[in-house]
Amino acid sequence: MAQFIRIYEENPNPREIDKVVKVLKNGGLIIYPTDTVYGLGCDIMNTKALERVAKIKKVKLEKANFSFICEDLSNLSDYVKQIDTSTFKILKRALPGPYTFILPGAKTLPSVFKKKKTVGIRVPANNIALEIVKQLGNPIISTSIRDDDEILEYTTDPELIHEKWDNLVDLVIDGGYGDNEASTVIDFSEEEPLIVREGKGSLEIF
Known part of the structure; x- marks a missing residue:
């Protein structure tokens, strides 16, 4: 049975954030709000937790494309x-915001991601997600939770999310209704930037 806790985005309660961080440090899985859709996540440093997420998503961990939620x-x-100055300026302008940037992975990635040439970086404009990462001290992974419904791609109601994911995760955060549009994904790992998915984030800032 997953814990279900309400956290207000305008002013996240430190005690509630602490509960979430404890779950993550113990290798737990959480569902949490972002500035786009609700995400399924865990501590990027915990291999067992990462394997659980990969199993839920039916992918091999080494082949999984999880984004890193950074503070x-x-x-x-x-x-x-190392990225060039112009790319860094774009990131600074766009983040925090509803974008995922695919960038060349460093050699210092956690061991389970060592073979990955690229990594997706997210800094969502959502105080709950940012506070969790800040208190944890390192990123959490993020993968969108999709819906089986053919019309609605993403579930936006936290209570319905809790009902559906109750036996799969350890904690669900009710941060209010989520969005049903995912982030815009831009690949900066090659010479020319490539729009992989057009989502909530406007492309005009580029």
């Missing part, structure tokens, strides 16, 4: 190879 861009070099 800001200050520790980017831990996960990403």
